[in-house]
Amino acid sequence: MAEQQGNMPHQSALFTDLYQLRMMQSYYAEEMNAVAVFELFFRKLPSNRNFVMAAGLDNVLSYLEHLHFTDEEQDWLKQQGGFSQQFLRQLQDFNFTGDVFAVPEGTLVFENEPVVQVIAPLPEAQLVETYLLNQIHLQSVLATKAARVVSAARGHKVVDFGSRRAHGTDAALKVARTSYLAGANATSNVFAGRAYDIPVVGTMAHSFIQAHPSEYAALRAFIQEFPDTTLLVDTYDTLAGVRKVIALAEALGQDFKVEAVRLDSGDLGKLAKESRRLFDEAGLNQVRIVASSGLDEYKIQALLKEGAPIDGFGVGTQLAVSGDAPEIDFSYKLVEYASRPRMKLSSSKELLPGRKQVFRFFEADRMKRDVIACFEENSDGKPLLEQVMSQGKRLEQGRVSLENAREHARQQMALLPPELHALQRVKLGYPVAVSNSLRQTNEQLQRELAVELSPRLSAS
Amino acid sequence: MAEQQGNMPHQSALFTDLYQLRMMQSYYAEEMNAVAVFELFFRKLPSNRNFVMAAGLDNVLSYLEHLHFTDEEQDWLKQQGGFSQQFLRQLQDFNFTGDVFAVPEGTLVFENEPVVQVIAPLPEAQLVETYLLNQIHLQSVLATKAARVVSAARGHKVVDFGSRRAHGTDAALKVARTSYLAGANATSNVFAGRAYDIPVVGTMAHSFIQAHPSEYAALRAFIQEFPDTTLLVDTYDTLAGVRKVIALAEALGQDFKVEAVRLDSGDLGKLAKESRRLFDEAGLNQVRIVASSGLDEYKIQALLKEGAPIDGFGVGTQLAVSGDAPEIDFSYKLVEYASRPRMKLSSSKELLPGRKQVFRFFEADRMKRDVIACFEENSDGKPLLEQVMSQGKRLEQGRVSLENAREHARQQMALLPPELHALQRVKLGYPVAVSNSLRQTNEQLQRELAVELSPRLSAS
Numbered sequence: 001m002a003e004q005q006g007n008m009p010h011q012s013a014l015f016t017d018l019y020q021l022r023m024m025q026s027y028y029a030e031e032m033n034a035v036a037v038f039e040l041f042f043r044k045l046p047s048n049r050n051f052v053m054a055a056g057l058d059n060v061l062s063y064l065e066h067l068h069f070t071d072e073e074q075d076w077l078k079q080q081g082g083f084s085q086q087f088l089r090q091l092q093d094f095n096f097t098g099d100v101f102a103v104p105e106g107t108l109v110f111e112n113e114p115v116v117q118v119i120a121p122l123p124e125a126q127l128v129e130t131y132l133l134n135q136i137h138l139q140s141v142l143a144t145k146a147a148r149v150v151s152a153a154r155g156h157k158v159v160d161f162g163s164r165r166a167h168g169t170d171a172a173l174k175v176a177r178t179s180y181l182a183g184a185n186a187t188s189n190v191f192a193g194r195a196y197d198i199p200v201v202g203t204m205a206h207s208f209i210q211a212h213p214s215e216y217a218a219l220r221a222f223i224q225e226f227p228d229t230t231l232l233v234d235t236y237d238t239l240a241g242v243r244k245v246i247a248l249a250e251a252l253g254q255d256f257k258v259e260a261v262r263l264d265s266g267d268l269g270k271l272a273k274e275s276r277r278l279f280d281e282a283g284l285n286q287v288r289i290v291a292s293s294g295l296d297e298y299k300i301q302a303l304l305k306e307g308a309p310i311d312g313f314g315v316g317t318q319l320a321v322s323g324d325a326p327e328i329d330f331s332y333k334l335v336e337y338a339s340r341p342r343m344k345l346s347s348s349k350e351l352l353p354g355r356k357q358v359f360r361f362f363e364a365d366r367m368k369r370d371v372i373a374c375f376e377e378n379s380d381g382k383p384l385l386e387q388v389m390s391q392g393k394r395l396e397q398g399r400v401s402l403e404n405a406r407e408h409a410r411q412q413m414a415l416l417p418p419e420l421h422a423l424q425r426v427k428l429g430y431p432v433a434v435s436n437s438l439r440q441t442n443e444q445l446q447r448e449l450a451v452e453l454s455p456r457l458s459a460s
Numbered sequence: 461m462a463e464q465q466g467n468m469p470h471q472s473a474l475f476t477d478l479y480q481l482r483m484m485q486s487y488y489a490e491e492m493n494a495v496a497v498f499e500l501f502f503r504k505l506p507s508n509r510n511f512v513m514a515a516g517l518d519n520v521l522s523y524l525e526h527l528h529f530t531d532e533e534q535d536w537l538k539q540q541g542g543f544s545q546q547f548l549r550q551l552q553d554f555n556f557t558g559d560v561f562a563v564p565e566g567t568l569v570f571e572n573e574p575v576v577q578v579i580a581p582l583p584e585a586q587l588v589e590t591y592l593l594n595q596i597h598l599q600s601v602l603a604t605k606a607a608r609v610v611s612a613a614r615g616h617k618v619v620d621f622g623s624r625r626a627h628g629t630d631a632a633l634k635v636a637r638t639s640y641l642a643g644a645n646a647t648s649n650v651f652a653g654r655a656y657d658i659p660v661v662g663t664m665a666h667s668f669i670q671a672h673p674s675e676y677a678a679l680r681a682f683i684q685e686f687p688d689t690t691l692l693v694d695t696y697d698t699l700a701g702v703r704k705v706i707a708l709a710e711a712l713g714q715d716f717k718v719e720a721v722r723l724d725s726g727d728l729g730k731l732a733k734e735s736r737r738l739f740d741e742a743g744l745n746q747v748r749i750v751a752s753s754g755l756d757e758y759k760i761q762a763l764l765k766e767g768a769p770i771d772g773f774g775v776g777t778q779l780a781v782s783g784d785a786p787e788i789d790f791s792y793k794l795v796e797y798a799s800r801p802r803m804k805l806s807s808s809k810e811l812l813p814g815r816k817q818v819f820r821f822f823e824a825d826r827m828k829r830d831v832i833a834c835f836e837e838n839s840d841g842k843p844l845l846e847q848v849m850s851q852g853k854r855l856e857q858g859r860v861s862l863e864n865a866r867e868h869a870r871q872q873m874a875l876l877p878p879e880l881h882a883l884q885r886v887k888l889g890y891p892v893a894v895s896n897s898l899r900q901t902n903e904q905l906q907r908e909l910a911v912e913l914s915p916r917l918s919a920s
Contacts, residue, residue, distance in 0.1 A: 014651040015629060017621070018662025021650065026685045032671060076654055084685070122671060129665075130649075133624035134632055141627075161477070164593035165787050167601075168630030169475060172594055189590075190481065191474040194536055202478025205589075207794035210802040211492060211582060215912050225486045225544070236805045236912035265806035321786040327625050327777050334667035342670040346694045346725035452675050452696035 013069045013094070014076075016130040021077075024123040025087040035098075036122040037336035037355045038129070039114040040136055046325035050420040050429055051108040053147045053409060054115045055178050056139030058105060060132050061389055061398050064096045067128070096124050100389035103358075104400060106143070106181055106409030107384060108416060110432045113358045113372060115140070115330075117385055122337060129332045137330045138171060139178050145297075145322040146175075146182035147413060149315055151421050152297035154304060157312035159201055160187040161292060162320025175320045181406050183413070188314075196402055203230040203262050203290070203314075210235065216244045223248070227257040230290055233275075234265045242275045246282045260288035260311065268293065269308035276309040290314060296323070297423050343445050345452075352438060353445045358384040367415045373435035473529045473554070474536075476590040481537075484583040485547040495558075496582040497796035497815045498589070499574040500596055506785035510880040510889055511568045513607045513869060514575045515638050516599030518565060520592050521849055521858050524556045527588070556584050560849035563818075564860060566603070566641055566869030567844060568876060570892045572832060573818045575600070575790075577845055582797060589792045597790045598631060599638050605757075605782040606635075606642035607873060609775055611881050612757035614764060617772035619661055620647040621752060622780025635780045641866050643873070648774075656862055663690040663722050663750070663774075670695065676704045683708070687717040690750055693735075694725045702735045706742045720748035720771065728753065729768035736769040750774060756783070757883050803905050805912075812898060813905045818844040827875045833895035 027033065042052065069077075069091045078088055098120020109115055116136060118125045150158050160179040166172035176192030186199035193200030204222055209232065212218035219231050233241030242261060249256040263271050268291045279287045291303070292314035300313055317323070333351050334342050341354035352372065359371045359381025371381060388398030400408075419426055434442075487493065502512065529537075529551045538548055558580020569575055576596060578585045610618050620639040626632035636652030646659035653660030664682055669692065672678035679691050693701030702721060709716040723731050728751045739747045751763070752774035760773055777783070793811050794802050801814035812832065819831045819841025831841060848858030860868075879886055894902075 012651055014654060015623075015632070016650055017623060017648040018650050018653075018660045019648065019664055020662075022662050022686055022689070023664055023668045023682075026668070026682050027671075029685055030681055036667075036671065038667070073654075080660075082686075126665075126667060130623050131629075134626065134629060137625055138628045163475075163477060163590050164792075165597055165790075166594065167627035167781070167786075168598045168634055169591075169594060170628030170630040172475070174628055188477040188479065190476055190478050191472055193478075194474060194533075200478045200540075202480075202482050204479055204483060205586075206804045206806065207496075207498070207586060207802075208483045208486070210794045210804055211487075211496065211797040221490055222483075222486050225489055226482055226542075229482070234806045236909060240912065317787050317789075321627070323786055326627075326781040326783055326786045329777075330625075332624075334670045337671045342667075344666045344670055345696045346666065449696060452700065 011063070011066055012073065013067055013127065014073050015134075016127055020127045020129060021083070023126050025083055027123045027126065028087055028090055029084070033121045033123065034338035035119060036125045036334055038118045038125045038332050039335050039356065040116040040118075040132060040330060040332045041112055041114050042328045042330045043111060044329055045111055045425075045429070046328055048324055048423065048425050049144060050422060050426050051110065051144070051416060052140055052328060053143040053182060053412070054103050054107045054109050054136070054140050055105050055143035055181055056135040056137075057102050057116065057388065057398070058400070058405075059135045059139070060116065061100065061394050063131055063135075064098075064100065064128065064389060064392065065394055067094075067096045069094055094124075095392060096120065096128065097392045098124055098389070099387060099391065100398070101385040102388050102398075103384045104386065104408055105405040106412055108367070108412045109384075110370060110430050112352060113370065113432065114356050114385060117355065119355075133330055133332050137328060139174050140330070141322050141326065141328055142171075142175055142319075143178035143182045143409070145319060145325070146179040146184055147409070148297040148423060149179075149300065149313075149319055150183035151413065152301040152304075152423065153313055156304070156310065158184040159312065159314050160184055160189070160319055161314040161316035163189045163192075165317040166320035171320065177402070179319060181402060181409055183406065183410060198402070204232045206232065206235045206264075208232075215241060216247070219244060219248055223258060227255070228259050230260040230262050231258055232264060233261045234263055238263055238266055238271045239274055239278065242278050245287070246278060246284065249282065249284055258287060260290045262290045262292060262314065264291075264293045268310070269303050269306045272303075272308040272310045288312065292316065294318070301423060341441055341445055343442070343449070345446070345449065352434065352442055354438065354441050356438065360384055362415070365415070366417050367430070369431040369433065371433050371435050372438060374437045374441060377435060377437055471523070471526060472533065473527055473587065474533050475594075476587055480587045480589060481543070483586050485543055487583045487586065488547055488550055489544070493581045493583065494798035495579060496585045496794055498578045498585050498792050499795050499816065500576040500578075500592060500790060500792045501572055501574050502788045502790045503571060504789055505571055505885075505889070506788060508883065508885050509604060509785055510882060510886050511570065511604070511876060512600055512788060513603040513642060513872070514563050514567045514569050514596070514600050515565050515603035515641055516595040516597075517562050517576065517848065517858070518860070518865075519595045519599070520576065521560065521854050523591055523595075524558075524560065524588065524849060524852065525854055527554075527556045529554055554584075555852060556580065556588065557852045558584055558849070559847060559851065560858070561845040562848050563844045564846065564868055565865040566872055568827070568872045569844075570830060570890050572812060573830065573892065574816050574845060577815065579815075593790055593792050597788060599634050600790070601782050601786065601788055602631075602635055602779075603638035603642045603869070604788075605779060605785070606639040606644055607869070608757040608883060609760065609773075609779055610643035611873065612761040612764075612883065613773055616764070616770065618644040619772065619774045620644055620649070620779055621774040621776035623649045623652075625777040626780035631780065637862070639779060641862060641869055643866065643870060658862070664692045666692065666695045666724075668692075675701060676707070679704060679708055683718060687715070688719050690720040690722050691718055692724060693721045694723055698723055698726055698731045699734055699738065702738050705747070706738060706744065709742065709744055718747060720750045722750045722752060722774065724751075724753045728770070729763050729766045732763075732768040732770045748772065752776065754778070761883060801901055801905055803902070803909070805906070805909065812894065812902055814898065814901050816898065820844055822875070825875070826877050827890070829891040829893065831893050831895050832898060834897045834901060837895055837897055
């Protein structure tokens with residue numbers, strides 16, 4: 001498998017759309033090497049989201065720091081044909097020399113607000129579009145989903161069980177990372193635990209029960225090795241399984257250290273109540289109840305609403321694929337080149353021109369409203385975009401530990417107006433305005449571009 | 461970033477759920493090292509799917525061939541604590557020694573049909589669950605989506621533009637791979653083109669137009685470098701853009717080699733018709749029209765139905781995330797251990813016990829019905845599961861080039877009954893029966909397991 005050799009996709013300059021390389025060649029040929037500003041933002045909140053939690057910046061900065069074309073990659077491009085000798089020579093010394101401004105990971109963002117701003121020579125800023133979108137999109141989709149799940153769980157533990165249904169290995173790792181960022185407690189993925197230094201937890205699978213001569217024998221064997229584990233009790237019949245755990249407690253006495261049981265099928269609310277009652281009657285109040293099986297924020301909210309005595313939630317598929325909103329319309333758009341603002345007018349894909357800043361206003365310890373403004377505008381609001389990279393080097397502001405980003409995410413959720421924690425879309429969402437100055441720039445540029453709308457050719 | 465060092469997730473034995481490692485330790489401690497059979501299958505077709513196209517086997521076999529714990533990984537596990545010294549020693553020489561049976565990539569499969577069958581010592585077969593599910597799930601979700609898009613495009617070209625919205629770098633590569641498998645013509649992802657040796661294509665982006673003093677100047681500059689390219693015409697106004705391409709043709713005469721224009725916004729059907737008319741009136745019948753912008757199989761079908769003269773489709777987000785069915789309920793379940801069939805009874809997650817084969821029957825050059833049977837049953841039908849790995853080594857049957865798998869996928873789609881090509885769910889879907897013999901095994905095992913359902917403890 002070629003993909004398993006050499007530079008990995010997330011490190012490789014070839015992880016890009018072919019058109020980026022073609023445009024680069026053309027920019028170099030025209031000596032269009034002036035500074036461009038690209039902004040990464042989304043236009044529309046998915047239908048049942050009241051916010052997006054921005055994530056993925058750490059990977060983006062790591063990618064930009066290491067970006068280069070290896071000798072093998074240059075040879076391969078040469079063999080493909082279609083590129084000029086001059087361009088291929090220019091790739092030899094290519095690296096990213098630009099500045100990056102961004103909102104810190106875990107920040108809540110809204111429609112049309114720049115999340116990442118790349119200020120770099122045009123060819124460099126163009127090449128990186130594909131990877132930047134790929135990672136900011138994925139990780140923001142996942143962090144947003146995880147923030148909703150954590151919010152619905154109201155302080156109960158949430159664990160990422162999503163590796164098997166995440167879209168590939170990279171997504172599986174990023175589910176673990178972004179879930180933790182958004183407040184989940186742990187992941188089941190061992191590789192992710194090692195990569196991000198986050199807690200890893202694991203229970204047992206049905207196959208373990210099935211492989212043994214009886215459920216009781218299986219449970220007894222497992223706690224021989226892992227006394228303080230979580231036991232799975234629904235392989236044959238949940239309440240019969242619970243009774244076997246109680247029998248084990250009676251048999252083992254002081255040596256019984258089982259922390260929890262896991263319910264993985266059936267009416268979880270009802271089974272949790274009956275299991276709790278059985279354990280409490282047996283004097284096993286310390287045994288916790290953990291639930292899994294197709295959970296998402298809606299089901300967790302419903303279970304807690306009906307008073308299900310569930311202490312922790314294992315969330316898999318829906319945390320991993322964000323099934324009700326698997327995509328957000330993130331774009332990466334040129335807003336300025338050679339110190340002139342730029343825009344496009346494509347039908348229903350309009351673009352606010354020029355380099356921007358987002359100012360956030362607060363009231364009574366909550367976020368109140370945002371204003372999207374020209375970058376250099378003065379405002380009493382708190383600017384969201386901070387410089388995280390200078391001339392291709394990561395700044396201290398761009399080195400945020402996952403723990404610190406998690407704390408920032410927690411604070412952001414605490415600042416969110418209570419009504420926007422709803423799992424359904426709130427009619428009057430969070431207010432985001434455009435500043436007068438930005439609106440004027442926009443109108444002026446529209447007038448200047450009018451010539452492009454006529455069938456006559458422009459002067460050039 | 462730790463994830464960028466050492467073994468990559470898709471090669472690492474640590475890309476697994478923690479519970480797999482815990483169960484392994486327990487199996488080793490109990491000397492439960494006999495042969496297990498696990499089957500990977502899905503229970504329910506997503507609501508608007510009439511088939512699933514199986515994919516991902518090549519990656520799975522590559523993973524199994526190379527599976528081991530590196531010294532660093534062993535050290536890390538040791539540092540974590542929680543595992544026995546004996547188990548950690550056993551990991552030193554761990555590799556996968558089992559057999560694998562599977563349906564070839566590109567095969568169309570249905571509910572409850574095993575797609576991959578792993579026959580290996582229990583601890584080995586257990587460890588690999590997470591990666592096998594991760595890849596077969598992802599690639600089958602994507603191949604199925606791509607097969608629908610290709611089918612809807614009715615012979616018109618389909619190109620994967622999905623890298624930026626795919627869920628991570630691995631998914632982006634797999635979108636390219638599975639789309640090609642399912643009949644798409646090319647990808648925009650350069651890394652994927654190199655990794656899988658598939659055609660890579662690219663046009664240009666709005667930023668290129670915006671960065672230039674005028675749209676005309678941009679188009680002219682781009683064909684200077686890439687004369688036979690595809691030009692993007694919707695940055696300011698689509699038909700004004702088309703007229704600029706026509707003016708370019710007039711200016712360049714014989715040197716005008718532009719192959720196509722790309723429409724990326726607005727009413728694509730109407731704009732394609734008007735663009736076609738403008739080009740034809742200008743004598744530019746050879747200029748093709750390519751469309752992109754939020755396309756999926758439903759929109760492509762509608763565009764072709766209204767007679768839109770579109771020659772090729774660039775499909776991005778929906779091909780990449782399969783938004784209408786981002787997940788399939790694939791599971792990997794123990795069906796046999798130490799030569800005895802196994803099952804579970806968890807509510808609405810029942811399992812057909814024992815090692816199985818799927819036999820397919822044909823009539824008048826179409827697939828007619830499938831029978832899920834015990835593995836050793838005789839049948840006139842064509843068995844779908846083939847041996848692809850023996851004692852950890854890939855067999856010739858397991859080495860299928862992507863081109864050959866693509867041809868197999870094409871034949872499979874040609875064998876699918878015409879009504880099942882519908883984009884909506886067909887009421888009476890493809891018939892899949894369970895053989896009498898398998899039904900009897902199932903009933904017998906249910907009787908044997910009755911003891912587990914009673915509150916009394918079993919003998920052991």
